Amino acid sequence: MGKNYRFLLPLLLFLILACQKKTQRQEEALDFQHPRVKADIDSIEDLLASGRNYLYKPFSYKVDLDSANYYFEKALKLSNKIGNDKYIHETYFFYGEIGFEEKDFQKAELYYHKAIAYYHRTKQLKKEAETLSELGIRIHSILNLKNPLKERNVDYFTRALKLYKILGLKEKEITTIKNIADVHLNEGKLDEAENELIHVVDEYEKIGFIGVHHTYNLLTVINRLQGDFNKALFYALKGVDGMIETNDIRFESYFYSIVADNYRELGVHEKSILWYRKALKNYDTNTYLGTNDLYRYLNYLCSELITVHKNEEARLLMHEVYKNRPPKTFYDRAIYASVNAKYFCAINDYENAEIEYLTMMDFFKKIKDDVYLVLVSEANLEVGAFYLDRRQYEKAKTYLLESLNVPSGIAAKSKIKEANLLLFKIDSAQGSFLEAIKRYQNYKQLNDLIFNETKSRQIEEIQIQYETEKKENEIKQLTNEGLLQSSKLRKTTITKNYIFGGLILFVIVSILLYKSYSHKQKSNRKLTSQKGEIAQQNASLQKLLNEKEWLLKEVHHRVKNNLQIVMSLLNTQSDYINSEEALIAIRNSQNRLYAISLIHQKLYKNENITQILMSSYIEDLIAYLVDSFDLLDSVEFIFNMDDTLLDEQQSVPVGLILNEAITNAIKYAFPHKGEGIIEIGLKTIENTCFILIKDSGIGLPKDFDFRNTTSLGMSLIKGLSEQLGGTCIIKNCDGVAIEINFTTEIKNL
Known part of the structure; x- marks a missing residue:
């Protein structure tokens, strides 16, 4: 009996403790339902909502973060006052968010950990997984690749992934794998990222997920970096199809630009221009994009236009974008300088091109975020190519080497290949033949690698397709061997015919190509000879x-x-x-x-x-006459002239007319030697030249007849006007006014 009591005693203690716990929970529930506590809870939720509004406000500034901090502090104090762990740790989460916005990453991680630990302790697995995933996303958004938090990025996603698997949340599980792949992509682990993303696409399709087009975008980037542009284009177009099917137009402009990027890499310029135009056209409807994206589209579109010799169109486009949406960031300004540099190169203005390229590099140096490493690498490559074309080999080499100074997997293989080819040319020109050979080997290896990788993937796809068809044929053979055998024989015969016909066609085409090539070579030699003769004649x-x-x-x-x-x-x-x-x-x-x-x-x-600027001539003539007649300040000359040009045949009569008219005014208009004004006007309007010589003197006698005058000066004016094929009018108008007009073929300046 005593033994039975020993067993019953622990059971009794357990029941007592359980009852106490139940009573405690009931008391807590009653406290929550208490009117005062409920009012505090409502206040906390209002404070958190106000803080969230300031924290997630678009284009938020420090004053907004300060306001968010103020509301979260009040919410935390009130939560501590009523002892509510739920709201305490929810506030900790928002403190972590503020830490990321302020770039205080230690503070951010600390408060995230407090929230995660609370959800783990209270068995809130979904909240724990979501917070871990959010922390991973936040760390992934840090632009500095050397930040220590980056090392723990995949770990947080992996922990979230395990919890989603336990909870059976398939969509969130797949999305987390996609986030891990995105991290690997940014770390340059391209093969690992590609395998993960292909798995993500398969899993998304199994559950009928409609947002798979964002994953296609990541696959596009990977294949473009690897140099497999055909496959990159395939994924880019699938991404656009998915975006259109789901009506997800938030990033419409970005999806179009990804397609354009691939056509640009493939050298299909007209299609690239078409898709970049679509990206620019739809930019305003994409509220999630910043000016960085706009200037990226502008850069590549103008580059493609210049490539196809549409220089003026490129210039007008970049000035239109600059006017309507001026650059805001260092990146925007760097890209705008790059576009200007390309334009100046296209019109052979290399001095201004160099200034713009150096301006571009200055702005890129001011950007501290590592996310722009690939863009800085491409910028160095661009400047290096420019200096190589200008035969400034040392400068070119410095920039090209800097373009290669990026972590593995960050720069596209096609760009690394191009840099090695340019360095090979520099080393060859400088006589560094061993270095040149190494550079060429690197270029050739990358060139072959890009080709071989693309070829291998195509072969694998063909092999898979072949195996599928083979299995289908085997199934059909089991049901109807005779039919399959005859079909096989027909196919064999057709194949032989195709091969034979193909060989004949190949021979014919080869002969035609050879003849065409020979004819072209002959034509080229003839054109070269003619070009030399023309150049010699032009020189003569x-x-x-x-x-x-x-x-x-x-x-x-x-x-x-x-x-x-x-x-x-x-x-x-x-x-x-x-x-x-x-x-x-x-x-x-x-x-x-x-x-x-x-x-x-x-x-x-x-x-x-052959031409004279008449305004300059008239000023010199007046200076001579003033000195000749010793006028000093007794007569004021007023000029109203444009930049009219006249040839020798017209300028001599005009000069004589002006001399006669001004001399007569000086001699006869002011008989009392008082102060006077002589106004000289010269204008050209629509090929008609108008001359006016007017004085403020005593005027002509009332009986003066210009047509019948015997004065040599007036006769000269009349005769010279007729020689010009013009008209001459002399009249009294508060003095004497002489008006002459005639036709000239020379435009004014």
Whole structure:
């Protein structure tokens, strides 16, 4: 009996403790239902909701994080006050989120761990798995690859994966595997990531998941980095199909750009341009994308346009985007500089191209995030290629080596291959033949690797297809061997016929190709010879043209000198003449000769020996007349002239007309030597030149008849106007106004 009591005592203690626990839970439930506690719970939920609004506010700033922190602190204090673990650890989770936003990663991980430990302790496996997964996603979003949290990224996803398997949450399990594959992709473990993603696609299709197109995007990136562009294009197009089928247009622009990227790598420029245009067109409807994506599309689209020689279209496009959506980030500015550099290269403006390339590199250096490593690598490759084309080998080599200075698996094999080929050219040019051989071997190995990997995958796919067809044939053979045998014989005969026909066709095509090649070579040699002859003739013509220009300049120079000699002779003659009228006639002749000589002086001193800028000529003529008549400040000249150009045939009569009109105004408009104004106007409108010489003097006599005047000056003006094929009007208008207009074939500047 005593033994039985010994066994009953522990059982009794267990029942007592169980009852106490039950009573405690009932009391806690009653406390929760207490009006005061319920009010506190409502307040906590309101505080958490307010904090979440500030934390997840789009384009949030420090002031928003401070506001979120304020609400979470109040929620935590109130949760501690009522002793509610659920809300305490929910607040810890949000503290972790703030840590990531503030880039205080130690703080973020600490609070995430507190929340995870609580969910683990309270057996809330789903919440534990979701928090672990969210922590993994958050760490994956850190752009610095050297951050110590990166090492634990896969571990958090793996722990979440185990819990999802226990809970039987298949979709979340598959999504977690996809997240792990994404991490491996960013670490450069491309083969491992590809195998994981293929498994993810298979599993998603089994459960009928509709968001598989995002996984196709990751497979596209992997195959593009590996150099398998055909397969990358296949996945990119499947991604677009999936996006359209599910109407998931949030990233529509991005999906189109992925297809464009692959056509660009394959060298199918027109299709690449088509898809980049679609990406740009749909950019505004994709609210999840930033300006980085916009400028990435702009960069590649303009590059493709320049490749197909649509330089002006590329220039207009980049200025339109710059005007409507100016660059915001260092990346945007770097890409815009890159686009400008490509445009300047296309128009052979290498000086400005170099400035833009260096500007691009300066902006990239300011970006500290490792996520841009691949872009910086491509930028270095681009600048290196530029300097190689300019034969600046040392500069080119520096940039090309820097383009290769990235972790394995980050840069695309096609870009590494291109860098090695360019370095081979540099080493060859510098005489470093051993280094050149190594570079070429690297290039060849990568080139063969890209080809062989692509070929191997295609062979595997053909083999799988063949095995499937073979099994189907075996099944049919079991049911109807005779039919299969005859079918096989027919197929064999057809195959032989195809082979024989193919061989004949191959021989015919080979002969035609050889003939075409021979004809093309012959044509090329002929064209090369003709090109040389044309170049020689052009050089001779250019030489003759230069000689003609120098001869014309010499003629104008000699004419000007001869006119100066005549003026000097007239000046000498005036010293021996006592007649005032004769002196005036000599002076007038000197002025006219100067007006003509000034024309020839302008012609031989200008680069353009056939045209004269009349505004400059008129200013020099006025300066001469002011000095000749010793006007000082007694007459003010007002100019209203545009940049009209005239040839020699028209400029000489115009110069003489101006000389006569201005000389008459100086001599006769202001008889009392008071202050006066002479206005000179010169305009060209739609091939018609308008000249106005107007003074503020006493005007013409009332009985003055311009048509019947005997004045030599007025006769000259009239005759020269007719020589120009123009009209001349002389009238009183608060002084004398002379208006002349004539037709000219030369446009004003």
